Amino acid sequence: xxVDADNxxxxxxxxxxxxxxxxxxxxxxxxxxxxxxxxxxxxxxVDTAGLAEQAAFLVQIxxxxxxxxxxxxxxxxxxxCIWLALSRYGSIRLGRDDDLPEFSTVSxxxxxxxxxxxxxxxxxxxxxxxxxxxxxxxxxxxxxAAGQALFVTNFHWxxxxxxxxxxxxxxxxxxxxxxxxxxxxxxxxxxTFGHNRVTATVSWLSNLLAIVAIAIGVGGSIAMGVFxxxxxxxxxxxxxxxxxxxxxxxxVVLCLSxxxxxxxxxxxxxxxLSNAAMAVAGTLMIFVLIAGHTHYIMGGLVxxxxxxxxxxxxxxxxxxxxxDQPIGDWFQSWTLTYMVWWIAWAPFVGVFxxxxxxxxxxxxxxxxxxxxxxxxxMLWFGIFGGxxxxxxxxxxxxxxxxxxxxxxxxxxxxxxxxxxSLVTISLVIIAAFLFIVTSVVSAAxxxxxxxxxxxxxxxxxxxxxxxxxxxxxGAVMILxxxxxxxxxxxxxxxxxxxxxxxxxxxxxxxxxxxxxxxxA
Amino acid sequence: xxxxxxxxxxxEVFLFIGVLVWLYFKPVNKDNDxxx
Numbered sequence: 001x002x003v004d005a006d007n008x009x010x011x012x013x014x015x016x017x018x019x020x021x022x023x024x025x026x027x028x029x030x031x032x033x034x035x036x037x038x039x040x041x042x043x044x045x046v047d048t049a050g051l052a053e054q055a056a057f058l059v060q061i062x063x064x065x066x067x068x069x070x071x072x073x074x075x076x077x078x079x080x081c082i083w084l085a086l087s088r089y090g091s092i093r094l095g096r097d098d099d100l101p102e103f104s105t106v107s108x109x110x111x112x113x114x115x116x117x118x119x120x121x122x123x124x125x126x127x128x129x130x131x132x133x134x135x136x137x138x139x140x141x142x143x144x145a146a147g148q149a150l151f152v153t154n155f156h157w158x159x160x161x162x163x164x165x166x167x168x169x170x171x172x173x174x175x176x177x178x179x180x181x182x183x184x185x186x187x188x189x190x191x192t193f194g195h196n197r198v199t200a201t202v203s204w205l206s207n208l209l210a211i212v213a214i215a216i217g218v219g220g221s222i223a224m225g226v227f228x229x230x231x232x233x234x235x236x237x238x239x240x241x242x243x244x245x246x247x248x249x250x251x252v253v254l255c256l257s258x259x260x261x262x263x264x265x266x267x268x269x270x271x272x273l274s275n276a277a278m279a280v281a282g283t284l285m286i287f288v289l290i291a292g293h294t295h296y297i298m299g300g301l302v303x304x305x306x307x308x309x310x311x312x313x314x315x316x317x318x319x320x321x322x323x324d325q326p327i328g329d330w331f332q333s334w335t336l337t338y339m340v341w342w343i344a345w346a347p348f349v350g351v352f353x354x355x356x357x358x359x360x361x362x363x364x365x366x367x368x369x370x371x372x373x374x375x376x377x378m379l380w381f382g383i384f385g386g387x388x389x390x391x392x393x394x395x396x397x398x399x400x401x402x403x404x405x406x407x408x409x410x411x412x413x414x415x416x417x418x419x420x421s422l423v424t425i426s427l428v429i430i431a432a433f434l435f436i437v438t439s440v441v442s443a444a445x446x447x448x449x450x451x452x453x454x455x456x457x458x459x460x461x462x463x464x465x466x467x468x469x470x471x472x473x474g475a476v477m478i479l480x481x482x483x484x485x486x487x488x489x490x491x492x493x494x495x496x497x498x499x500x501x502x503x504x505x506x507x508x509x510x511x512x513x514x515x516x517x518x519x520a
Numbered sequence: 521x522x523x524x525x526x527x528x529x530x531x532e533v534f535l536f537i538g539v540l541v542w543l544y545f546k547p548v549n550k551d552n553d554x555x556x
Contacts, residue, residue: 065530
């Protein structure tokens with residue numbers, strides 16, 4: 001996804017929050033944020049195993065003791081979204097009352113898909129359902145396990161994930177376009193509760209936590225993308241022992257690709273690249289549907305749709321407290337990790353979806369942001385997961401060995417079983433690479449904006465600084481060597497932001513209530 | 521030790537939820553802005 005930097009004037013400004021903007025390297029927020037993220041990066045580079053171990057330990061304490069709170073929080077966020085869309089607040093416009101949407105509904109939805117279509121979908125399309133299947137089949141028949149595996153995959157990427165994005169984006173859009181606040185995560189706190197020492201501190205801390213969460217989350221995506229591109233190249237050229245050399249080469253090429261984009265303003269170019277990556281991914285999805293066992297995949301897809309929408313709300317409250325240890329461990333390392341991962345990305349994706357949604361009503365915003373990408377993700381996992389299951393349940397065990405050994409190679413293993421594999425594998429590599437480049441460039445922009453008091457045109461120096469930090473964090477995650485360590489580090493960085501998101505929900509609900517009362 | 525961590529971490533969460541509920545219902549007087 002890509003964020004451009006055009007400036008929009010406030011709509012009905014309540015510009016009570018006019019702290020004199022201190023951008024550049026004099027901003028204390030920028031200095032502290034750079035210090036914290038650099039310290040994490042340096043620690044990781046010096047002692048990768050130590051950081052990964054410490055992160056896993058702390059995250060396990062958090063997950064063990066607060067699993068109920070995380071699940072309750074994400075379910076609450078989804079329910080608030082549904083309630084807002086159905087309530088009278090749904091007709092409030094994100095902007096002036098006479099503002100019209102900037103983009104047509106079709107291109108708006110396409111851009112939302114692009115925001116959600118990160119490298120994660122390419123990475124996990126087949127790998128995730130099959131990983132869950134590997135565990136679930138120890139508890140049920142293979143057929144039931146496959147259905148369950150697809151359901152939980154859809155749960156991880158579905159309404160709850162997008163509700164987190166939607167609510168964060170809604171807060172940014174409402175307070176930015178309708179109330180004239182700067183595009184900062186902490187701004188709604190000042191607008192809602194007034195400006196005093198306590199609110200200023202909370203607002204500042206919220207901005208800081210958002211920056212840390214974004215930087216670490218994007219660092220993890222860089223690592224995942226690099227692993228995937230490396231495994232794709234291994235498959236394409238039949239390399240078996242490329243190891244660290246190829247990983248390093250991919251990482252260096254990635255850094256060389258995104259640094260120029262931080263110096264020159266390529267915002268519209270980035271948006272085009274992101275859309276191109278999405279078009280490639282969409283083409284791949286249709287190809288797998290048509291070239292695979294179409295009736296089988298469609299059957300699984302329709303069943304997954306029904307099971308998902310029939311059970312999603314109840315499942316959101318499941319903490320699996322009474323299950324045995326393997327299921328408890330699985331729940332922590334998948335469901336809880338995903339939920340905090342979405343929270344890590346929420347300020348980043350939230351800014352993007354807010355910027356493209358000016359002029360929409362709250363109802364349109366929520367329905368589009370939550371339902372559109374969820375349905376697309378379900379199509380994606382239904383098709384890639386279904387294609388994987390058709391191999392596994394058809395008796396081919398090879399793919400399960402890849403799932404257990406190297407998840408980043410699963411997509412390529414699957415595509416090798418289809419015609420035109422040379423073309424499709426190349427396309428996945430290109431799309432993965434484009435997704436990471438556009439994500440890093442956009443993240444450096446958003447981090448620059450957040451750390452320079454909401455300045456919509458952060459200086460090149462600041463963007464470059466964030467580019468270096470993101471690259472270093474990516475390197476740390478790559479050095480950690482495995483996905484589990486990456487997940488732990490991301491979870492650790494994003495867990496504190498759960499509290500910020502809930503505080504923002506209170507700010508939004510309170511301000512909406514006041515607005516309706518004032519109008520009445 | 522684990523029980524103590526469990527107790528402290530969950531009490532923090534209960535307090536946080538309590539603060540959120542209080543903030544939601546608390547009347548706001550934005551004119552009372554104090555300088556920092």
